Amino acid sequence: MTKVLIATDKPFAAVAVQGIREIMEAAGFELALLEKYTEKAQLLDAVKDVDAIIIRSDIIDAEVLEAAKNLKIVVRAGAGYDNVDLDAATAHNVCVMNTPGQNANAVAELVFGMLVYSIRNHFNGTSGTELLTKKLGILAYGNVGRNVARIAKGFGMKVYAYDAFCPAAIIENDGVKALGSTEELFEKCQVVSLHIPATPETKNSINFDLMSKMPKGATIVNTARKEVVDEAGLVKMFEERPDFVYLTDIKPSNDAELAEKYGARYFGTPKKMGAQTAEANINAGIAAAKQIVEFIANGVRKYQVNK
Structure with a gap:
């Protein structure tokens, strides 16, 4: 048997x-x-x-x-x-x-749970901002990315995506603007949601040079893998860009340092929460x-x- x-x-x-x-x-x-x-x-x-x-x-x-x-x-x-x-x-x-x-919808909903928590200043009673009309970039347009796009349109966001392996026509057919490169996505969007796997090509690919291209009010949401973000570059980004926010359900190795120094601009869930x-x-x-x-x-x- x-x-x-x-x-x-x-x-x-x-x-x-x-x-x-x-x-x-x-x-x-x-x-x-x-x-x-x-x-x-x-x-x-x-x-x-x-x-x-x-x-x-x-x-x-x-x-x-x-x-x-x-x-x-x-x-x-x-x-x-x-x-x-x-x-x-x-x-x-x-x-x-x-x-x-x-678990694609569960992960996508978590993206927006963390985003709303962040832009409303962790619900501390002070005035925050809104997602309406903000530019959202989705890096990798797989099952999770498509659910993120669907929810983002409900918030009235302007949605962009880049995926090296997904034809632009498929992205555009969903009412999402397809961009030609990762760099273009970061240059254009105030919010970037990461949905790339951890591969030899992607590990540490989200580095300072790339993150620093983002416009004022930059926010990165990482519900993918912690290895794709260069942690030294992340620290440098916090130090040099007081407008920068990082949200994740995969705590970086330097989680305690980030929480202590940049708690108002950093949030990491206690454990991986995307599929929970x-x-x-x-x-x-x-x-x-x-x-x-x-x-x-x-x-x-x-x-x-x-x-």
């Missing part, structure tokens, strides 16, 4: 686990749970006889893959998958998938379960992210 493991340091909601269980039982699969584990050894022991694993932010590295002799597929319930060693997975003939789009809604939690878990069944039963690899 095919055995599927849910390995989650931060567990799914109970209703999501129940939904996953129903899907697995209907397919004739066995479901095992490893929740709130505290040591890697627990994970290594749990994967020994499983055919498939569903994870959230849990680390699947070469050691885990070596321990999981029967493993055929890992599904990361969420969009990002840099917590999985893709090269090691490929070497072990393991398919890795994500569940794109399942009941709906996203359930959607991603159910999608992961369905993808495993389709892969095991029919060989479907639609959302595979490794080669």
Whole structure:
């Protein structure tokens, strides 16, 4: 019998686990749970006889893959998958998938939750500003970026986007102005929302030279990955641009320093919050379960992210 493991340091909601269980039982699969584990050894022991694993932010590295002799597929319930060693997975003939789009609205709503909190001065009783007519730039027009655009138009913002891999016609068809480069996006927009993955090309790509191109009243919202922002450049930006604001749900390494020195212009959530809604939690878990069944039963690899 095919055995599927849910390995989650931060567990799914109970209703999501129940939904996953129903899907697995209907397919004739066995479901095992490893929740709130505290040591890697627990994970290594749990994967020994499983055919498939569903994870959230849990680390699947070469050691885990070596321990999981029967493993055929890992599904990361969420969009990002840099917590999985893709090269090691490929070497072990393991398919890795994500569940794109399942938490996109949750992340997009968080962008605007942080923006409104910021422009209204953390609700401290003083007069703030409004998003209406402000220029918003979206860097990477994937599932989250498209939801950000949709919500931004509801606020009456002027919306721009740049994505090296998305045709301008698709962006323009959504009523969003497509720009020709990252530099142009930063030069034009007072607010930039980051939705790029952490890759060798993007890590530290949001540097001082790029950020300093932004017009007066510059705000960057990062719900992508902390590695894409150059932290030394971020500090320099705070020092040289008293109008600069940085909002994120992935705390930088120098979070305490930024909060102490620039608390009025900096906000970082206590932990990664983008997908932390009941709906996203359930959607991603159910999608992961369905993808495993389709892969095991029919060989479907639609959302595979490794080669």
